[in-house]
Amino acid sequence: MKEGPDIAYIAALIGDPARANMLTALMSGKALTVSELAEEAGVTIQTASSHLSRMDDGGLLRHRKQGRHKYFALATDDVAHVLEGLMGLAAGAGHLRKRTGPKDEKLRKARVCYNHLAGDMGTRLYDSLMAQGYVALKGEIVTLTDQGAAFVTSFGIDLDALVRKKAPLCRECLDWSERRPHLAGSLGRAFLSRFEALSWARRDQKSRAVLFSPGGDAEFTRLFPFPG
Structure with a gap:
């Protein structure tokens, strides 16, 4: 056996x-x-x-x-990561359950992936954090830098509370629509919660979409500009 x-x-x-x-x-x-x-x-x-x-x-x-x-x-979070990865494989192989439409466009822009931000804005957040030196990739492990810790704290996230949790602070999650990673882990969750607390974004009650207000979109772009 x-x-x-x-x-x-x-x-x-x-x-x-x-x-x-x-x-x-x-x-x-x-x-x-x-x-x-x-x-x-x-x-x-x-x-x-x-x-x-x-x-x-x-x-x-x-x-x-x-x-x-x-x-x-x-x-657990692990179940969510497996499901998101399978969605990426299915989308990459062309196995889509229906044609894209207005709801899909909203989901592709920003959506919830088990309480962290995914979609175009999720990958933009991760890429911008990486480009600004706030997070770094060491092998396959995502780490928060000292500069990143200062930024996270100034943004109103209780970093000490996150560190005390058993869950990983930073983690990559493969985005099914973008085919690139977005930020998961307790920090990924904290960013989405903070966006909601600031009224930058709200969750669509009928889908997984995250809807950013015009002002929230502008503030997001200011703090997390496109890399390069």
Whole structure:
């Protein structure tokens, strides 16, 4: 018998179209009910419950009960990174579920990738931080420089609180639409939260899109200019 992680088991959990649709919906970072996920997958509530139970047992999801409802969310950041990577592979190979449209343009510009910023503005943020010397790539590890730490603090992010967390501070995540990395980790989450706190951006409640106001877009471009 071969030894090691059973990737076929995880791939089979993700590979079912209904389960894939539910997992994609949870990339918004929000916990959703069984009925909401059933609607996303286009299946009955009973069928959705069966799928969700399998993914919960398989370690892809976590759930909590509140009143009469059971809410599901992605189990960890690692699950989100795998899903985003698979989206990149699918898009690169031309496996798209529908033609691009207005909603897709919004998603390509800026969207939530499990509570950090993705899309064109997500990669712009990462590229600009890199170009300004705020983050550096050492091998495959993204690190925050001293200059970057000063900038992050001046931007109103509590860096000490982030450092105390067990989650990685900085991490690359392959962007499915841009085919380049954006910033993940606790710092990536903190930047998106800060943009929302400053009213630069808000999340579209009907999709994963992040909508920047004209003023927020201008401030974003000022602080995070295009490299070069």
